[in-house]
Structures are given as C-alpha cells and as structure tokens.
Amino acid sequence: MxxxxxxxxxxxxxxxxxxxxxxxxxxxxxxxxxxxxxxxxxxxxxxxxxxxxxxxxxxxxxxxxxxxxxxxxxxxxxxxxxxxxxxxxxxxxxxxxxxxxxxxxxxxxxxxxxxxxxxxxxxDLNPLALARAASQEEAIIVNLEPDYFDIVLVADGIPAIMHTITPRGNGATLEDNIHLLSDELVKTVEFYNNNHPQNPLSATTSLLVTGELSANTTTGHLISAEVGHPVETLMPPLTIPHDLPAASFTTNLGLAMKKLPLKAASNGKTSHFRDINxxxxxxxxxxxxxxxxxxxxxxxxxxxxxxxxxxxxxxxxHQAKAETLRLQTALTGVNQKIDQRELSATEAKQIEDSIGKIKADAEKIRQGYQYILNKNSDFARNMTLVTNALPSGTFFTLVEIGQNEINVEGQTDNSFTVVSYVIALEALKEYSEVRIVSINEVSSTKDTDKDKANPGVSFKIAISLAEQKA
Missing domain, CATH: 3.30.420 (Nucleotidyltransferase; domain 5)
Incomplete structure (x- = not known):
C-alpha cells in the first residue's frame, strides 16, 4: 500500500x-x-x-x-x-x-x-536484501521502481558497490530514464574494474532486473542494448505463490530470507554468495x-x-477493508497538501532570495577563478582539480590555495555528499591527504517548523599538497 x-x-x-x-x-x-x-x-x-x-x-x-x-x-x-x-x-x-x-x-x-x-x-538495508534475494556470487542487480533505481554490484560473493539514483520526472520517458540508468551502470562497472584490475567483472556477468518497472518487456531490451551485459529477471530461490507479483516485492522477499537458510541460486549454478545478514x-x-x-x-x-x-x-x-483504508490514507494526503500550500508563499520568497545570493556568489567565484587561471599555471591546475570534483548541488564559499595546503569551504545538501567529494579528491591521487575539518548543519530560517527538511550543511576540507620532487 x-x-x-x-x-x-x-x-x-x-x-x-x-x-x-x-x-x-x-x-x-x-x-x-x-x-x-x-x-x-x-x-x-x-x-x-x-x-x-x-x-x-x-x-x-x-x-x-x-x-x-x-x-x-x-x-x-x-x-x-x-x-x-x-x-x-x-x-x-x-x-x-x-x-x-x-x-x-x-x-x-x-x-x-x-x-x-x-x-x-x-x-536491514534494501541493497543487502536485494543481494540476498539474488544469492549470486557475481551479478549486477537493478531494482527499478517508479521513484528510485537501486544498483547493487556483487563480486566475490559480497556486495561491493551499492547506491541509489533518482529517475528523471517532469515528462521524462522510460527511454530517458533507462539511458540515465545505463550511464550509471557503465560508470559503476568501470569504477569497480579500475579498482580491481587483477579481478575485473566479467563481460558475461548477468544483469538481474527486478522492481515494478521491470514488468515492461521493453525495459530489459533497452538496458541490454546500452550496457552489453546479459539481462535476466531476478528470481529469488524461494517457492513463491503463483499469484504474487514477485518483481514488485523482491526487496521484501530478501528481508524475509533473513530468517531462512539460504538455498542454491535459482539458475542452478553453484554459488559462493556470502549473505551480509x-x-x-x-x-x-x-x-x-x-x-x-x-x-x-x-x-x-x-x-x-x-x-x-x-x-x-x-x-x-479483503477488498472492503482495503478500500476503507485507502480512503483514510487519501484523506491524510489531502491534509498534508493543505499544510504544504499554507507554507508555499513564504518558502517561495525565501527560495528566490537564496537563489539570487547563490547566483551572485557563483559569479564572483567564476570571475576570481578565471583571473587565477590567467595568472598561475600551478595555482590554476589545483583550482581545476578541486572544482571538477565538486558534486552537483555543492558550491564553494571559500578556496585558499597555499604552498603546502588547500583549504576549501562550502555548502551542500548533506554530510554524505561531503564524504563523496573527499573520496573523489582522494581518487585523483594528487594530494598526500584529504580530510574533513568540520561539518555543520545550516540553520533553518524557521526553527519552529519541525517537519521542514534539513536545509543542508556547511563544510571545511583541508587538502595537503604532495611534496614536489627535486
């Protein structure tokens, strides 16, 4: 429901x-x-x-x-x-x-x-439940739901990469979102292979699809054409009632399997899958x-x-009871929309002011950045590296580049985006150390609005420059 x-x-x-x-x-x-x-x-x-x-x-x-x-x-x-x-x-x-x-x-x-x-x-975590439902030693698992796509890469019997992406809305077609997903899958496999050159993922590794959107037969063909891995339907190693739409409940079945002894994979192959339970x-x-x-x-x-x-x-x-509950839930949704509309006028003004300030700050940073590019090649190179690694939706409030250290301050949506930025900087292998100095929540303009989402975090990162070789 x-x-x-x-x-x-x-x-x-x-x-x-x-x-x-x-x-x-x-x-x-x-x-x-x-x-x-x-x-x-x-x-x-x-x-x-x-x-x-x-x-x-x-x-x-x-x-x-x-x-x-x-x-x-x-x-x-x-x-x-x-x-x-x-x-x-x-x-x-x-x-x-x-x-x-x-x-x-x-x-x-x-x-x-x-x-x-x-x-x-x-x-439990959804990706671990999906891996358990597949019970494969090596596989790429994709859970296609209308509001989110789960991606789980299983290698050597354990989930090696797990993350979730949000499909496009506002009139985007199935083809648009499958193209978005396929790009992310290619990047995921490349990232894993680059970090495991001695044991890369095989080109024949199965891509197991499940979720509500996987019922569309076009979905598998589109993914297969763009990614190249053989696409199969994820089938949990369970005896499932014939009238249960298993694809819509794969995560749930994986959760249920937490208390069941694992069986052999549904494809009949010997699997050395290690359940992270x-x-x-x-x-x-x-x-x-x-x-x-x-x-x-x-x-x-x-x-x-x-x-x-x-x-x-x-x-x-029990259709009658379900219909009554559906109406009760719909009423709750109507009340929620009424509450949101009462706040929309004030929030719209705050958003406009914030966007104006962000645009002005961004323009100042852009002008300063262009000036630095023209002045100093080493300075420009470091500035380019820290800027290109910046996640989407994140912006600088201060960048100081010295002889031995770069200090970066900025704002973003949450602390996990800050961690992703640090990991991206470390992956460049250009700096001797990248560390988070501080992460602080940005104060909301309405302290009494308890239901309002976290407005974001500010952060400080210190980057130690590698010593120049003589």
Whole structure:
C-alpha cells in the first residue's frame, strides 16, 4: 500500500505519528500479529567498508569496530549506528563487512513503529536484501521502481558497490530514464574494474532486473542494448505463490530470507554468495537474538519496506477493508497538501532570495577563478582539480590555495555528499591527504517548523599538497 506524498523522503520518515497511524490501521484491518516485523527504509544513506581486525573476544568487538569506523568512515562514529559481520577469517585476523548508518532516520523509524505499537525486531538495508534475494556470487542487480533505481554490484560473493539514483520526472520517458540508468551502470562497472584490475567483472556477468518497472518487456531490451551485459529477471530461490507479483516485492522477499537458510541460486549454478545478514538495530540496542519459527515465514511475516508493505496474499483479498483504508490514507494526503500550500508563499520568497545570493556568489567565484587561471599555471591546475570534483548541488564559499595546503569551504545538501567529494579528491591521487575539518548543519530560517527538511550543511576540507620532487 503506497503512502501519500510528503510522509517519507530520502529514507527519512517526516511524520512519524501519521505514518505510525497508517501502519497501525493496516495491521488492525488485516489481523496480522505485530511481532517479529522486519523493516527497511528506501533511500537510506549509509557507508560501507571492509575492515581487517586481529582476532579477539566477542566482548571487545563492538569497541574495536567503533575505533575502525572512526578511521575509515570520516564521519564521527557518534553520528552513526555501526554494525558489522565477519566475511573471512585468517590465522591472525578477521575481515569484517562494516556498515555505518545515520542515527536520525533509524531513531525516527523506531519512533514510528512505537506509534503503531510495534516493538523493533530487525532493520536491514534494501541493497543487502536485494543481494540476498539474488544469492549470486557475481551479478549486477537493478531494482527499478517508479521513484528510485537501486544498483547493487556483487563480486566475490559480497556486495561491493551499492547506491541509489533518482529517475528523471517532469515528462521524462522510460527511454530517458533507462539511458540515465545505463550511464550509471557503465560508470559503476568501470569504477569497480579500475579498482580491481587483477579481478575485473566479467563481460558475461548477468544483469538481474527486478522492481515494478521491470514488468515492461521493453525495459530489459533497452538496458541490454546500452550496457552489453546479459539481462535476466531476478528470481529469488524461494517457492513463491503463483499469484504474487514477485518483481514488485523482491526487496521484501530478501528481508524475509533473513530468517531462512539460504538455498542454491535459482539458475542452478553453484554459488559462493556470502549473505551480509546484519541488524542495524544491533548498533542502537546492542546485539539480540530472538526466537522465530521458520516454517511458513513468508505467509506469516509482514514486512514494511520504505514506501510499500508486503501482505500475505490471502489477506489482500479483503477488498472492503482495503478500500476503507485507502480512503483514510487519501484523506491524510489531502491534509498534508493543505499544510504544504499554507507554507508555499513564504518558502517561495525565501527560495528566490537564496537563489539570487547563490547566483551572485557563483559569479564572483567564476570571475576570481578565471583571473587565477590567467595568472598561475600551478595555482590554476589545483583550482581545476578541486572544482571538477565538486558534486552537483555543492558550491564553494571559500578556496585558499597555499604552498603546502588547500583549504576549501562550502555548502551542500548533506554530510554524505561531503564524504563523496573527499573520496573523489582522494581518487585523483594528487594530494598526500584529504580530510574533513568540520561539518555543520545550516540553520533553518524557521526553527519552529519541525517537519521542514534539513536545509543542508556547511563544510571545511583541508587538502595537503604532495611534496614536489627535486
């Protein structure tokens, strides 16, 4: 069941009480138990790393992962929920797949579940659920939903690259968005191959498609023509009721498989897939193990996943109750639109003022940049490098280039964009060190507007120049 627009955005539940009420009504109308609910949030940002640690007792592992995260993830560990899973063990050390997830979206999710009288059980990441549903040792997985495209590259049995892109709107055709997706897939494969020259992805690696938009037969042909990898439909290794549209619920089935023993991949090939079966709530509440009977888990488990819910097929047949709930949800959406329109006039003026200031600042920076280009080739080269790596939607407020260090200050949408900028600068291999000095939230013009999205962050980055060779 879809939620009205404006309740969830970019992995953040904006109105926990409203969403909790809708979820509670759903449980009540269907009679499904509120125990052992497995959840995930669509569009949730996260950082993943492979960390090597010496062998140690389990009691010391949590603190060790926190220390490793402080070194590897750039963002402060106190802003993240950290959880990890061992993926290989050597004689003296163990490799861990470590994930850092921002605390705020998870805290709000737990609050939302509490509004629905649901005690948190397990929280997973959508890309990990998709990888689990595929259970392939090597694959490119694409989940095509109307509002987002998930991309997961699995290599050597583990998810190596995971990210989400937003399709174009405002009249864009399916062909337009498939072209956008194909460009991103090509970049993803090139990035992986450039970083793994000894073990690149094979040209015959399957591209597994799923999601609501994958039902269009044109989709697979368009992707195959632009990317080159053989395109197949993702089929989870489960016995699925024939009347369940599996492509629309692949993420949900992957979540359900968290409590099932993994089976062989549906293509019949031997797979060395290593399931990253983490619980983000372990970072919030500590590791817990709750008993759950596995038989009939698909038919008894309700999975809440971002913008939609997977219901047992037998419950979906209750048309009268579903229609009543649909009308209640529509009413909630109307009330949300009324609230938004009351704020639109003031917000429009603020946006116009902000755009004017940004344009004026950008023009000053452009003029200064052009002047520098004409004055000094070394200066110009460094300025070109830090500018070309700048993510979309990010702008400078200050750039200082000295003999030994470059100091960059600017503003962008969120802290993960800052991290992406740092990673892009490091990938240039031109600087001895790139580090984040500070990240601060930009103050909102309306402190009392609790439902307004975060207006962004300001940042400072220090770049140490490599020593010149004699």
């Amino acid at each position: 879809p939620l009205p627009p404006g309740l969830v955005k970019d992995g953040m539940i904006l109105r926990p009480k409203v969403v909790g009420t809708v979820i509670s009504s759903l449980f009540k109308s269907t009679g499904i138990p509120r125990k052992h609910v497995i959840t995930s949030l669509t569009g949730l940002s996260f950082i993943r790393r492979i960390v090597n640690l010496p062998r140690m007792e389990q009691t010391s592992l949590t603190e060790a992962l926190q220390r490793a995260a402080r070194k590897e993830m750039l963002l402060p560990p106190e802003d993240l929920y950290i959880c990890g899973q061992a993926i290989s063990r050597g004689a003296s050390e163990v490799s861990y797949f470590v994930v850092g997830v921002p605390r705020k979206p998870i805290d709000v999710l737990v609050q939302t579940l509490a509004e629905a009288n649901i005690k948190p059980y397990l929280v 983490i619980n983000i709530l372990a970072g919030k509440f500590g590791a817990k193990t709750l008993g759950l009977k596995l038989p009939h888990v698909i038919l008894s488990l309700l999975i809440i996943s971002g913008l939609g819910f997977l219901l047992p097929v037998s419950q979906i047949l």
